[in-house]
Amino acid sequence: MNKQNMKNILKMMIFLCLVITLLHLSSRIVEPKQNTKESGIKYENARGFYGERQNSLDIIAIGNSDLYNAMNPLQLWHEQGIPSYVCAEPSQKIVEAYSLLKQTYLNQTPQLIILEVDELFTKSDVDDLDISISETLKEIFPVFDYHNRWKNIQKDDFIKExxxxxxxLTKGYKYYNNVQSYKGGKSYLKNKKKSSLTYTTQYYLNEFIKYAKNNGSQVLLMCxxxxxxxTMDKHHTIQKIADQYQLQFLDFNMLLDDIDFDWTHDTRDGGNHLNDFGAQKVTHYLGNYLKLQYHFQDYRTHQDYQNWNQDYLEYHQKLKYYKGKNGFIGK
Structure with a gap:
């Protein structure tokens, strides 16, 4: 290799080092200093687990909007004494779920990870790869995720940790009390939609399960x-995956009669998401299932968890105020 080539390689390495340094420094500046919407955090509802006492959550549930409309941790607490948190984001993909999973272990050691599986059915590997690359860059350099915060940078962003x-307050649950019926009954299960997983989804699902198990958590697949x-075809796809990994799979679409579910009353938007009436039924069944299958400790009278009893009371006090309003999210 001649001297000119060596010089070019050296210049390239110096340039890359400068770029990486700038990305690192700018990431530190724009990354929100608090896990609040006001500070610029994305989907603060999904990241309230940071504010819970360290290693106090027995269950972390991760998924898309289906999950935060269906699982109410405060109801689960009141009925079973199990501390849990719903880390759900709109239109979440498995690569984003995997990233969020890794964040939860920064201050929690859950016994169980619940993964809501509706998010696993994506369009194509091309779309999934694009999201995968984007999420990887955001994870390494948060500036790619929070670049718009340059508009609202404050002096404290340069010096605060x-x-x-x-x-x-709601531990990730989103309350809706409006009713918009779905009148098709169980006919939706016969629909024919894409029911296979892309290679990218399969890869990240495997990484998700492996990471949870390596950190001492069991994994429950749930829909x-x-x-x-x-659809029924999607149910069969997930059941095969559950069998492959020797996981439990709880599909509430197969349990509608068992939980006395009513599509004309228990959905807020014509069958896509549940309202609070539907969430109460799902959460009640889930609590009994978890208690039976995983033998969680009941902490309702434990001295270290009395704030959960207080949160439950405060939540219901606020519901009285918000009666007739939709989309209550308390802090």
Whole structure:
């Protein structure tokens, strides 16, 4: 190799080092210093676990909007004494779920990870790869995720360290009490939609399960009632995956009669998401199932968890105020 080539390689290495340094420094500046919407955090509802006492959550549930409309951790607490948190984001993909999973172990050691599986059925590997590359860059350099924060940068962003301790009263659940019926009954299960997983999804699902198990957590696959997207073919696909990994699979679309579910009353948007009436039924069944299958400890009288009893009371006090309003999210 001649001297000119050596010089060119050296220049390239120096340039790359400068770029990486700039990305690192700019990421540190724009990354939110608090896990609140006001600070710029994305989907603060899904990241309130940071504000919970360290290693206090027995269950972390991860998924898309189906999940945060169907699982109410405060109801689960009141009925079973199990501390849990719903880390759900709109239109979440498995690569994003995997990234969020890794974040939860920064301050929690859950016994069980619940993965809502409706998010596993994506369009194509091309779309999945694009999201995968984007999520990887955001994870390494948060500036790619929070670049728009340059518009609202404050002096404190240059000097403050991250302190993620903001609690979310509802523990990730989103309350809706409006009713918009779905009148097709169970006919949606016969629909024919894409029911295979892309290679990218399969890869990240495997990584998700492996990461959870390596950190001492069991994994439960779960599907909430959703008439707009779920089918019997999808059920069979997930059941095969559950069998492959020796996991439990709880599909509420197969349990509609068992939980006395009513599509004309228990959905807020014509069958896509549940309202609070539907969520109460799903959460009640889920609590009994978890208690039986996983033998969780009941912490309702434990001294270290009395704040959960207080949160439950405060939540219901606020519901009285918000009666007739939709989309209550308390802090």
């Amino acid at each position: 991250k302190v993620y301790n903001q609690k979310i 909430c009632p959703t008439a707009n997207t779920w």
